[in-house]
Amino acid sequence: MIDIHLLEQFHAFYECGTLSAAAEQLHTSQPALTRAMKKLEEDLGVTLFVRSKNQLKLNDTGIHAAEYARDVLDADRDFEAKVKAYERRLRTISIGFCAPVPQTVLTPILNTIFDGMTISADMMDDIEFVDRLKSHEYNLAVLHEDPKDKDIYVKKCGHEDLFISLMPGDPLTFYPEIHLSDLDGKSILLLTRIGFWMNFHKDKTPNTNYLLQIDMDSFFELSQNSSYPSFASSYYMSRGQEFKGKVTVALADPECHTDYFLACLTSEKEKYKTLFDRINETTIL
């Protein structure tokens, strides 16, 4: 079995052309490489070099050998990467969120339950979540609908209602509740990274100009101090984060009243038992 360290040095020589250059690249000395190359030839029982007094060159076999050697080096690097990736995956819980509020609420809970593990969270519309659970891309997911799939275990974990904040005196504030379609055509403040919410906003209000805010602070700042309508959530409202000087009106569309469901593969239900035991219908509220 040929020592991979020799192959590494051999390939470095192939790329550098001289032992001294290779020695510098490998942070070692020329004499060390001289000996290593001799040992490689010895181990293989094959001559790889043509030696003149002060020049070392690969012979025909040596050139081919150097190219073959790359495959072995690649295989070895691959091995290391794959083992580490596998191990990392065992130490990582990957979870998909369909909306920001579930992430806000569940992240601290996940961190306490799965102490020492990496929590990797994505946020996006949840249409693909069932597939991603089945392909093991996600270990957990928070959906806004029960997928009713026998391979997916689901537990309701909360609820969220959507409101709209408007300037006092806006005609819409005189209704006890309004529809998204009533907002069509206006300019409205909206956060990016809001998962599934994004999609039906676009469906119901195709002519609306959304003023997307990446940063939550900017969003609150603008919501408070501009005349643009902005969305508000029961979650933040119940925690006193209403926009002063604005009037908040309920949205009547059913999509604006959503339940949240925590899901995992039925086969992995036991693995996440502690988590499911911890949550209930009012965890996200």
Place this chain on the structure above:
Amino acid sequence: MIDIHLLEQFHAFYECGTLSAAAEQLHTSQPALTRAMKKLEEDLGVTLFVRSKNQLKLNDTGIHAAEYARDVLDADRDFEAKVKAYERRLRTISIGFCAPVPQTVLTPILNTIFDGMTISADMMDDIEFVDRLKSHEYNLAVLHEDPKDKDIYVKKCGHEDLFISLMPGDPLTFYPEIHLSDLDGKSILLLTRIGFWMNFHKDKTPNTNYLLQIDMDSFFELSQNSSYPSFASSYYMSRGQEFKGKVTVALADPECHTDYFLACLTSEKEKYKTLFDRINETTIL
């Protein structure tokens, strides 16, 4: 870079199940393996085993790692095999013969000219020889026809005539020469491994029962002491190896009078100059 020797030991443990069994397989000691496995984990920065007081088991990552390790070991073995094969090929001259007499004559010449190299000789009908020269499967070939191919360099190196030995009194012995077709339907002694000769015997005498002899001695013995007709060659006849008590008749068919041509790739003509200089039209006669 992970030491391949560690992977070898690791994979042995995976296959054997215990360190002691692996140690025996690898002709080493248990303590050496204990330390090696620790070092592998250390080098990778990954835990591969679950250790109880007197049992060592692979964990989930370890099982996968052992399977990945096989790829690296295979790659390393491949490397060694490929380098050796390449080197061997450089030290081997592969030559195809279309008939046994050229092989008999040329083999000692090849051995003196290419001293230290391995001579690998095949014998078969020469229809594929040009292709095999072009694909580098053969370095040299002896053909019974000039292929007239610009990529193939050819030099005539001899001639051979075919005769038939018959019992005295056989009606065919009254002709000065006969045709192969005259022999059809008889039982005739024939050597195996006669290259291209085999094919036209079968073409011209489809109803003949050939009594194939693998061994040259058996062939001479039977030719001498049985009443079966047998083939004879100008080469052996000119060296006094006629069959006593038999009458030898010339064969008139043009295929029974063949020239031999030594061939190589035109591009490698210089490489075999010494050989081509040595041979001439009467080398094989």
Place this chain on the structure above:
DNA sequence: CTACTTTACGGTATGCGTAAGCATT
């Protein structure tokens, strides 16, 4: 009691760097 792993210990040998030699450009 047997089979297995692990730690401890002492010796070997493998491999490194420095220094020096020598050839080529």
Place this chain on the structure above:
DNA sequence: AATGCTTACGCATACCGTAAAGTAG
């Protein structure tokens, strides 16, 4: 003179085998 390969020498350390301890079945 500068560059590059090789050999010689002394040293560090990495690895091995033996011995011994400890544990589970």
